[in-house]
Amino acid sequence: MEFTLKTLIFYGFALLTVASGIVVVTVRNIVHAAFSLMVTLFGVAGLYVFLQADFLAATQVIVYVGGILVLILFGVMMTSGRLEMRIHIERGQLLLGAVVAIALLMLLLAVIANTPQWKNVADDGTQLQPTTESIGTLILNGQFLLPFEVVSVLLLVALIGAALISRKEVRE
Amino acid sequence: MMAACDNVASGSGKTMFFAEGALSNPLGPYRRMGLPLNVLLLSSIVKILIIAHLLLIGVMAMIWAERRISGWMQDRLGPNRVGFQGLLQPIADGIKFLLKEDLIPNHVDKPLYVLAPAMLLIPAMLTIAVVPFGGSIEIAGHTIPLQIADINIGILYILAITSLGVYGVVLGAWASNNKYSLLGGLRSSAQMISYELTLGLAIIGVLMLTVVEQGGSALSLREIAKSQGKNLWNWNFLIHFPAFLAFTTAMFAETNRLPFDLAEAEQELVAGYHTEYSSMKFAMFFMAEYMNMIVGSAVTVTLFLGGWHFFGLENVGGPILSGLISFGIFFAKTAIFLFVFIWVRWTLPRFRYDQLMNLGWKFLLPVALSSIVVTGFLWVTTDGNKLLIGIGNVVAAFIVISVVGGLLVMNKPPEVSTPEIAGLDTLESEGSS
Numbered sequence: 001m002e003f004t005l006k007t008l009i010f011y012g013f014a015l016l017t018v019a020s021g022i023v024v025v026t027v028r029n030i031v032h033a034a035f036s037l038m039v040t041l042f043g044v045a046g047l048y049v050f051l052q053a054d055f056l057a058a059t060q061v062i063v064y065v066g067g068i069l070v071l072i073l074f075g076v077m078m079t080s081g082r083l084e085m086r087i088h089i090e091r092g093q094l095l096l097g098a099v100v101a102i103a104l105l106m107l108l109l110a111v112i113a114n115t116p117q118w119k120n121v122a123d124d125g126t127q128l129q130p131t132t133e134s135i136g137t138l139i140l141n142g143q144f145l146l147p148f149e150v151v152s153v154l155l156l157v158a159l160i161g162a163a164l165i166s167r168k169e170v171r172e
Numbered sequence: 173m174m175a176a177c178d179n180v181a182s183g184s185g186k187t188m189f190f191a192e193g194a195l196s197n198p199l200g201p202y203r204r205m206g207l208p209l210n211v212l213l214l215s216s217i218v219k220i221l222i223i224a225h226l227l228l229i230g231v232m233a234m235i236w237a238e239r240r241i242s243g244w245m246q247d248r249l250g251p252n253r254v255g256f257q258g259l260l261q262p263i264a265d266g267i268k269f270l271l272k273e274d275l276i277p278n279h280v281d282k283p284l285y286v287l288a289p290a291m292l293l294i295p296a297m298l299t300i301a302v303v304p305f306g307g308s309i310e311i312a313g314h315t316i317p318l319q320i321a322d323i324n325i326g327i328l329y330i331l332a333i334t335s336l337g338v339y340g341v342v343l344g345a346w347a348s349n350n351k352y353s354l355l356g357g358l359r360s361s362a363q364m365i366s367y368e369l370t371l372g373l374a375i376i377g378v379l380m381l382t383v384v385e386q387g388g389s390a391l392s393l394r395e396i397a398k399s400q401g402k403n404l405w406n407w408n409f410l411i412h413f414p415a416f417l418a419f420t421t422a423m424f425a426e427t428n429r430l431p432f433d434l435a436e437a438e439q440e441l442v443a444g445y446h447t448e449y450s451s452m453k454f455a456m457f458f459m460a461e462y463m464n465m466i467v468g469s470a471v472t473v474t475l476f477l478g479g480w481h482f483f484g485l486e487n488v489g490g491p492i493l494s495g496l497i498s499f500g501i502f503f504a505k506t507a508i509f510l511f512v513f514i515w516v517r518w519t520l521p522r523f524r525y526d527q528l529m530n531l532g533w534k535f536l537l538p539v540a541l542s543s544i545v546v547t548g549f550l551w552v553t554t555d556g557n558k559l560l561i562g563i564g565n566v567v568a569a570f571i572v573i574s575v576v577g578g579l580l581v582m583n584k585p586p587e588v589s590t591p592e593i594a595g596l597d598t599l600e601s602e603g604s605s
Binding site for chain 1: 281283284323324325328329331332333334335336338339342343345346354357358361362364365368372389391
């Protein structure tokens with residue numbers, strides 16, 4: 001693999017993702033961890049771009065970085081505005097986390113070992129194609145229509161449920 | 173042209189740092205428009221330099237304009253001492269900010285406190301990259317599009333980058349370790365999340381009617397501006413009038429401008445999220461606000477006001493002159509829209525928090541949704557008659573607002589007047605109405 005600007009950017013994003021991921025799990029301050037998670041998610045979005053998934057990359061930033069993580073921060077700020085907010089880690093959590101992490105690593109190693117040939121999308125010279133239109137067509141033209149609708153209904157149910165739970169009691 | 177350049181590049185490109193393909197935009201095919209690699213590089217750098225500086229000068233001009241126009245609207249003069257008509261006032265302000273002591277209070281969370289202003293400023297600058305600020309210009313036989321990057325997910329890029337802006341506010345507010353800052357940050361993040369939805373949904377109708385040529389993407393801002401054509405009656409703000417209003421309102425909320433500036437309401441929260449900031453860090457928050465306004469105006473002009481088109485004026489003159497004229501048209505439209513920002517500031521009083529949430533969730537969001545449904549329905553049934561779609565959108569928005577308003581009035585919770593907690597009850601019933 002020859003050394004191009006693209007390779008450099010790819011490794012930059014990879015380093016960003018891994019380094020900030022390590023910070024997320026090691027730092028004890030919850031807001032610092034959340035901010036670090038933002039960098040991780042942003043780095044993952046960058047890696048999506050290298051997988052030719054332009055739509056997914058943008059959606060990743062909109063949904064995870066711009067939506068979910070802001071809500072997490074919002075929750076943290078609502079519950080505790082203090083700077084000395086610390087995460088308490090118990091031994092059980094540590095053990096469970098290690099088990100999950102090792103299992104995931106094994107799974108990924110198995111996939112890496114069983115893949116006959118690796119091809120770097122960024123370097124094979126083909127023009128990247130926009131994916132938005134094909135994703136839209138696949139979702140709405142039948143093939144993935146049912147899963148899409150099921151997910152939509154699920155989200156709607158969650159939305160209504162959240163609104164119901166957070167609702168104030170109406171006095172009679 | 174392109175084939176020749178590809179041959180040259182493939183001959184020597186393998187060992188070069190800028191190998192062929194290394195610069196094809198990772199976000200999908202960059203429409204190179206037949207530009208050789210070196211021309212593409214050079215023109216991109218020149219465009220980035222010009223636009224970045226225009227943006228910064230624009231911020232200065234906006235600060236001056238805001239103070240002078242505010243003065244004019246309030247029947248006073250405003251700053252007019254420094255330079256001709258006070259034009260050098262922003263420079264004096266800038267020097268003052270730079271020379272002031274860079275105070276970092278002891279009780280703050282230092283890394284995030286320092287990072288927060290940059291987290292607000294960077295997204296504000298990044299957004300302009302995909303906005304087409306003119307047609308194209310012809311220099312030395314090359315047709316150069318007046319846009320930094322024409323990526324095929326332009327709209328999604330804008331929504332994504334805009335959603336990053338909230339971090340500067342939230343982290344700055346939290347890192348300040350001050351209750352006024354925190355309250356401001358909470359208000360601001362809730363507001364930005366609520367209005368982001370409207371911002372995204374209001375664009376869908378526009379995307380539906382965007383006609384692109386083969387190989388183009390309807391999410392590219394250049395294609396959206398192009399498909400609106402040169403005549404006023406084809407521009408999106410007439411066809412999608414309710415969506416245009418919803419989008420503009422959401423844009424005001426996203427930029428934290430009056431009447432949506434609850435995050436920095438000075439009567440209640442000192443200065444909100446930037447209470448603890450001074451000198452250049454405060455100036456960065458300040459600049460980011462104006463930069464967001466400029467970029468927001470530019471995006472609105474592109475999506476709804478026909479971009480660089482104006483009754484064919486953009487085609488007058490030679491290949492260079494027409495490019496400059498199209499840029500001038502875009503510039504003028506953006507400037508007019510920026511005037512509206514200032515105008516609204518001195519016209520509408522600040523909303524109360526519950527009014528803000530009601531407006532966002534109960535009126536703007538349904539209007540944006542109705543615009544999608546009606547546009548889609550009429551697009552299919554009337555064979556794309558834009559006049560009918562425009563009328564249908566307005567009628568639907570009117571019905572939606574009437575129904576929602578009626579429901580709100582009918583379901584108003586009964587007032588409870590227990591003497592001990594009367595004050596509390598009034599507050600709560602206002603909050604839920």
